[in-house]
Amino acid sequence: MKVSADQAACIGAGLCVLRLPEMFDQHDDTGVVVLRQTEPGPAPEDEKAVLEVVELCPARALRVDR
């Protein structure tokens, strides 16, 4: 599973950071999402939570590819 984020679309709502702080962070100044890890992708036990976050993101800024 590969997670990517569209920083231009992100509105800084922070839901992804609240749910999975080990994977997502927010830029200090702008609040825009920053991926904390891109390789090798989320741990298998986190994949369900990642899919939930993708659905929760109000800006549809997160994407998962398999």
Ligand code: SF4
């Ligand atoms: S949940 Fe979506 S809009 Fe909110 S910070 Fe994360 S990527 Fe940005």
